[in-house]
Amino acid sequence: MATDLKINGKQHQVDLPDDVPLLWVLRDEIGLTGTKFGCGVAACGACTVHIDGEAVRSCQVALSDVWGDVTTIEGVGTPDSMAAIQQAWVDHQVAQCGYCQSGQIMQAAALLAENPAPSDEDIDDAMQGNLCRCGTYPRIRAAIHDAASKLKEA
Numbered sequence: 001m002a003t004d005l006k007i008n009g010k011q012h013q014v015d016l017p018d019d020v021p022l023l024w025v026l027r028d029e030i031g032l033t034g035t036k037f038g039c040g041v042a043a044c045g046a047c048t049v050h051i052d053g054e055a056v057r058s059c060q061v062a063l064s065d066v067w068g069d070v071t072t073i074e075g076v077g078t079p080d081s082m083a084a085i086q087q088a089w090v091d092h093q094v095a096q097c098g099y100c101q102s103g104q105i106m107q108a109a110a111l112l113a114e115n116p117a118p119s120d121e122d123i124d125d126a127m128q129g130n131l132c133r134c135g136t137y138p139r140i141r142a143a144i145h146d147a148a149s150k151l152k153e154a
Contacts, residue, residue: 003063007032008075018064023047025063026072034073034102038131045130048103049073055110057129073102076109084154085109088147096134104130108144117148
């Protein structure tokens with residue numbers, strides 16, 4: 001049975017079983033490989049995307065359970081103009097290996113949409129499910145504060 005999805009503002013129709021994880025729909029069917037497979041059990045956050053603005057682990061959302069518009073890292077900012085959170089990531093040199101970064105950015109963007117002035121504790125609480133094997137947590141926190149400031153100024 002075909003399923004209609006809106007991903008990054010574009011309509012897509014996929015003909016896959018209802019129980020296929022959204023992660024594999026995005027990567028294998030649609031070709032959006034910015035969303036990463038990390039653990040497959042929603043424990044690392046590498047596969048984080050937004051559904052109707054809510055940060056979710058796409059490895060654990062079945063195709064039939066997608067309830068709204070999907071945004072992936074490819075839908076944040078544009079090639080010519082990075083979103084504030086992406087620019088803050090660059091400015092603070094957050095990424096080392098980079099593998100977890102799309103999930104980190106998606107989780108941070110959801111946090112800032114919900115809480116435009118997060119405290120350190122708010123950031124730690126929101127980001128605790130996103131693991132970074134390189135340990136760039138202090139830079140992640142600084143980048144989120146910086147993005148919050150820039151968004152406030154805009």
